[in-house]
Amino acid sequence: MNEAGIYIHIPFCDHKCIYCDFYSIIKFDSVKAFFSSIKEEIMHYSEKFGNEREYKTIFFGGGTPSLSEPSDLADLINLIKQNFNLVPDAEITMETNPGTVDLSKLCNFKEAGINRVSIGIQSFDEADLKFLTRIHDKNGAIHTVFNAVEAGFENISIDLIFNLPGQTPEKWGRNLEIAGTLPVNHISAYSLILERGTILNKMVLNGEVKIQDEDFDAGLYEQTMQFFRNRGFKQYEVSNYCMPGYECKHNQIYWDCKEYLGFGPSAHSFYNGKRWWNISSLSGYLRAIQKNGGIAIAGEEVLTDEQFKEEYIMLALRSRGIERSKIEGLIDEKQALIDRLFNSGHLTPEGEFIKLTEKGFPVCDEIVTELIS
Numbered sequence: 301m302n303e304a305g306i307y308i309h310i311p312f313c314d315h316k317c318i319y320c321d322f323y324s325i326i327k328f329d330s331v332k333a334f335f336s337s338i339k340e341e342i343m344h345y346s347e348k349f350g351n352e353r354e355y356k357t358i359f360f361g362g363g364t365p366s367l368s369e370p371s372d373l374a375d376l377i378n379l380i381k382q383n384f385n386l387v388p389d390a391e392i393t394m395e396t397n398p399g400t401v402d403l404s405k406l407c408n409f410k411e412a413g414i415n416r417v418s419i420g421i422q423s424f425d426e427a428d429l430k431f432l433t434r435i436h437d438k439n440g441a442i443h444t445v446f447n448a449v450e451a452g453f454e455n456i457s458i459d460l461i462f463n464l465p466g467q468t469p470e471k472w473g474r475n476l477e478i479a480g481t482l483p484v485n486h487i488s489a490y491s492l493i494l495e496r497g498t499i500l501n502k503m504v505l506n507g508e509v510k511i512q513d514e515d516f517d518a519g520l521y522e523q524t525m526q527f528f529r530n531r532g533f534k535q536y537e538v539s540n541y542c543m544p545g546y547e548c549k550h551n552q553i554y555w556d557c558k559e560y561l562g563f564g565p566s567a568h569s570f571y572n573g574k575r576w577w578n579i580s581s582l583s584g585y586l587r588a589i590q591k592n593g594g595i596a597i598a599g600e601e602v603l604t605d606e607q608f609k610e611e612y613i614m615l616a617l618r619s620r621g622i623e624r625s626k627i628e629g630l631i632d633e634k635q636a637l638i639d640r641l642f643n644s645g646h647l648t649p650e651g652e653f654i655k656l657t658e659k660g661f662p663v664c665d666e667i668v669t670e671l672i673s
């Protein structure tokens with residue numbers, strides 16, 4: 301039976317961070333209606349697809365799922381357990397923001413069935429946190445990690461962002477040093493991305509903020525890879541590092557182009573070769589679920605074989621590598637290019653896979669473009 305994952309989008313946030321383009325709102329008057337509607341959506345899809353796949357993961361993203369009541373997430377987990385073929389050892393992740401949970405609340409989330417927390421720290425530098433308009437400070441971030449350990453979480457990830465305006469290698473290095481002292485087994489470290497429509501993007505366009513150039517960014521990326529490798533972390537994706545055995549199974553489903561169902565406003569699904577996405581507005585989502593008996597789809601597309609192959613190359617190369625059998629024709633067509641990248645040390649063969657090397661990770665996007673052009 302094929303494997304699949306489940307994503308649940310909880311759209312509520314304490315405030316809107318300047319760099320964020322995820323769908324989220326800062327009004328809480330519809331929380332009750334949201335949880336009731338998402339249950340309806342889950343039930344609708346369970347009748348169609350609940351037993352057709354082996355569901356390996358649940359991922360609560362957002363938004364800020366850790367603002368929720370643990371009992372609300374427990375209800376959703378139990379509903380999924382009762383109505384989907386969820387494996388007994390499913391990875392159940394909750395994105396968690398420091399400043400939204402204390403020890404007691406983390407214990408309650410653990411009790412609710414969450415077994416992995418992904419903590420959105422972003423930086424340990426007070427000025428950076430202020431710039432990013434995060435609600436926590438350095439100590440709050442560190443305490444959240446230790447509270448998660450005390451609550452019994454064994455699978456803990458943290459998120460960091462580098463190449464913030466004015467950040468020097470020394471300043472970023474201090475962030476890495478602190479991260480390296482924490483009892484976490486997974487780290488996502490992303491370069492600051494300017495997304496259209498965000499407050500940060502406007503600030504850059506207005507000249508209020510200057511983003512450092514690509515070469516500087518590449519230097520910080522090299523520093524990051526080097527640091528985590530020296531600390532025993534495995535780089536298993538362009539921006540993700542883990543201790544052996546602690547890869548994020550849910551993200552691996554995306555990167556392997558496997559199937560997933562997404563519930564909640566703006567959530568995306570990919571199933572039976574079709575991709576669809578939900579309405580990106582809570583009020584619109586609530587109305588649609590009511591009107592259409594658990595469906596709130598805003599759009600859909602069926603991927604052609606060509607599109608699927610391109611997506612596969614783009615996603616698989618970032619992580620596990622490309623499985624030769626999945627792109628046979630293309631391998632023949634691009635053999636000269638692939639040989640050149642083997643010889644230059646950017647790609648390496650590993651069994652049935654073609655993988656990026658340490659030298660290849662920083663130029664992943666360029667390699668993908670060459671492979672699919």
Ligand code: SF4
Nearest residue numbers: 313316317320362363
């Ligand atoms: S807390 Fe997370 S989801 Fe919410 S606005 Fe900030 S970055 Fe976006």
